[in-house]
Amino acid sequence: MSDAILAVPEKIPSRAVELWKSFARNRAALVSSVVLVVLVLLAICASVVAPHDPIEQFRKDILLPPAWLEGGKVAFPLGTDDIGRDILSRLLHGAQLSILIGIIVVTISLVVGCALGLVAAFFGGLIDTAIMRVMDILLVFPGLVLAVVVVAVVGPGLFNAMLAVAIVMMPSFTRLTRASALRELSREYVSASRSAGAGRFHLMVRTVFPNCVAPLIIQATLGFANAILDAAALGFLGLGAQPPTPEWGTMLSGSLAYLQSAWWMVTFPGACILVTVICFNLVGDGLRDALDPKLRR
Amino acid sequence: MTTPLLSARNIRRIYEVPGRLFEKSARVHALDDISFDLRAGRTLAVVGESGSGKSTLARILSLLEEPDGGEIVVAGEDTRTRSQEIRKRQRSTVQMVFQNPYGSLNPRKSVGRIMEEPLFVQGFGPAQVRAERARAMLAKVGLRPEHYWRFPHMFSGGQRQRIAIGRALMLTPKIVIADEPVSALDISIQAQILNLLMDLQEEFGLSYLFISHDLSVVRVIADEVLVLYYGRLMEFGSRDAIFSNPRHPYTRTLLAAAPTISFEPEPVVLDVKVSEPPSAFALPKGCVFHPRCPMARDICREVRPEVRNVEDRLVACHFAEQRP
Numbered sequence: 001m002s003d004a005i006l007a008v009p010e011k012i013p014s015r016a017v018e019l020w021k022s023f024a025r026n027r028a029a030l031v032s033s034v035v036l037v038v039l040v041l042l043a044i045c046a047s048v049v050a051p052h053d054p055i056e057q058f059r060k061d062i063l064l065p066p067a068w069l070e071g072g073k074v075a076f077p078l079g080t081d082d083i084g085r086d087i088l089s090r091l092l093h094g095a096q097l098s099i100l101i102g103i104i105v106v107t108i109s110l111v112v113g114c115a116l117g118l119v120a121a122f123f124g125g126l127i128d129t130a131i132m133r134v135m136d137i138l139l140v141f142p143g144l145v146l147a148v149v150v151v152a153v154v155g156p157g158l159f160n161a162m163l164a165v166a167i168v169m170m171p172s173f174t175r176l177t178r179a180s181a182l183r184e185l186s187r188e189y190v191s192a193s194r195s196a197g198a199g200r201f202h203l204m205v206r207t208v209f210p211n212c213v214a215p216l217i218i219q220a221t222l223g224f225a226n227a228i229l230d231a232a233a234l235g236f237l238g239l240g241a242q243p244p245t246p247e248w249g250t251m252l253s254g255s256l257a258y259l260q261s262a263w264w265m266v267t268f269p270g271a272c273i274l275v276t277v278i279c280f281n282l283v284g285d286g287l288r289d290a291l292d293p294k295l296r297r
Numbered sequence: 298m299t300t301p302l303l304s305a306r307n308i309r310r311i312y313e314v315p316g317r318l319f320e321k322s323a324r325v326h327a328l329d330d331i332s333f334d335l336r337a338g339r340t341l342a343v344v345g346e347s348g349s350g351k352s353t354l355a356r357i358l359s360l361l362e363e364p365d366g367g368e369i370v371v372a373g374e375d376t377r378t379r380s381q382e383i384r385k386r387q388r389s390t391v392q393m394v395f396q397n398p399y400g401s402l403n404p405r406k407s408v409g410r411i412m413e414e415p416l417f418v419q420g421f422g423p424a425q426v427r428a429e430r431a432r433a434m435l436a437k438v439g440l441r442p443e444h445y446w447r448f449p450h451m452f453s454g455g456q457r458q459r460i461a462i463g464r465a466l467m468l469t470p471k472i473v474i475a476d477e478p479v480s481a482l483d484i485s486i487q488a489q490i491l492n493l494l495m496d497l498q499e500e501f502g503l504s505y506l507f508i509s510h511d512l513s514v515v516r517v518i519a520d521e522v523l524v525l526y527y528g529r530l531m532e533f534g535s536r537d538a539i540f541s542n543p544r545h546p547y548t549r550t551l552l553a554a555a556p557t558i559s560f561e562p563e564p565v566v567l568d569v570k571v572s573e574p575p576s577a578f579a580l581p582k583g584c585v586f587h588p589r590c591p592m593a594r595d596i597c598r599e600v601r602p603e604v605r606n607v608e609d610r611l612v613a614c615h616f617a618e619q620r621p
Binding site for chain 2 (some may be wrong): 187188189191192193194195196197198199202207210211291292293294
């Protein structure tokens with residue numbers, strides 16, 4: 001009995017709890033993740049929260065400025081666009097699509113890109129050469145041109161546009177993964193795993209990959225912004241989201257002509273993209289630091 | 298005499314360095330015709346300068362690399378087997394401790410995970426049993442139970458090497474290949490780690506293949522010494538034979554080059570003729586050591602000396618019987 005009392009209660013930190021604790025210590029990351037959660041909630045509840053239908057045109061209220069400016073109406077808090085649609089409602093509905101595009105595109109290119117990079121690093125030789133030359137070919141074309149080609153091949157449409165952007169973004173993930181994996185492969189802890197009898201899959205996924213995530217997280221958060229903008233460019237060319245579907249990128253590129261006469265048409269979608277991207281970036285930074293045991297306190 | 302736990306016969310390893318455009322590919326004989334036996338509970342030290350093939354030997358014996366020729370028999374079983382079962386058994390029989398404790402521990406894994414990994418990949422037991430074993434091993438290598446959750450960067454070099462040694466012992470191996478396990482550590486820590494290695498040897502009846510370029514360490518820990526030079530065996534015999542009565546001029550040069558603290562008059566230092574070692578791509582004909590050997594004669598430049606038995610050791614020198 002005395003033993004039981006004397007025994008120091010052993011703390012068994014669960015991995016998730018540890019991770020959350022060190023993540024939460026990073027203020028910026030914490031605030032950003034809250035903002036992101038709010039954004040996602042708003043996007044999900046868009047049809048309830050939005051004051052108007054995103055595609056309803058109020059012909060009498062074309063190009064109204066935001067409510068707090070002279071000439072603005074309280075009914076349209078952020079003003080209306082060139083055909084009289086409520087900008088706030090379009091932004092809220094557009095959030096659904098834009099965030100979805102960002103997440104899906106980054107996920108596809110991250111998963112496929114990392115897998116290819118790991119395979120290239122581990123198998124080497126002909127497989128390595130084949131994968132990396134294909135990636136080089138993809139890198140040669142300007143991103144948008146390549147995306148247009150992909151869409152032209154698989155046909156227009158939102159999902160195909162996302163696929164196209166994902167393919168455009170893939171080489172950077174593949175190259176990053178391969179480079180970090182090659183660096184890690186030469187370290188002795190990999191030999192140690194191997195001499196313990198670890199199979200190739202174990203070495204790839206459990207031993208090497210966790211040491212390669214830092215640059216990938218950064219690349220992924222930056223890629224999120226690119227994904228939204230590229231998808232918008234495709235939409236602009238008529239190959240992605242089709243009007244009148246609200247989507248941030250399309251709203252941005254469609255309103256460039258009014259940059260001087262109706263600044264609110266450009267500014268608010270731009271600000272939305274900016275805030276989302278910054279938040280993803282900060283969350284990414286926090287995640288990277290939380291995942292690195294050296295930076296955990 | 299008992300059968301050896303590990304025996305290597307005519308091990309050969311050639312590295313092909315691919316040529317660039319308009320260049321021929323080059324070959325490096327990292328190991329050339331190396332044979333030796335390691336008996337249970339003994340320590341065999343492999344010494345030699347950089348590039349002598351020591352680490353290649355370690356990687357081959359720990360089954361990380363395959364030799365290009367020759368055979369290795371571990372506990373009676375040839376390593377060239379295709380059988381997964383034998384392969385697995387051999388893996389757990391031979392484990393390795395690496396030179397650099399800063400590189401040999403996965404920085405993303407906690408100490409517990411690192412120690413349990415060998416058990417995990419061998420599919421050993423439920424997680425709880427693995428954790429118990431890891432904790433027991435922590436105590437054996439002189440670490441505390443609370444270290445279980447910590448990460449490698451929180452430890453000093455000596456502690457890291459303890460973790461690495463503990464990991465090597467998790468599969469209860471019979472042979473531990475130690476590739477310069479103390480050369481990355483401070484002198485004071487070196488002694489601790491050597492003592493730990495010797496204690497563990499006694500407790501578990503381990504055999505060590507101890508690779509080192511530090512003769513003062515070898516003198517402490519080794520039962521037998523194998524001297525390598527450019528992938529070839531120069532001299533192989535008991536520690537006493539090698540240290541007190543070296544028969545190969547290269548061994549004598551090595552011993553003379555080792556710094557000592559003593560008030561005795563300096564030993565007669567052999568005159569090494571060429572201080573520049575030869576290129577591994579263009580090894581000299583005949584005896585590899587002849588360009589630097591003070592005793593070299595015509596025959597050394599032409600004929601490669603056979604490994605032969607001279608005064609209770611193996612030696613590869615035409616003039617092993619002569620004294621300088």
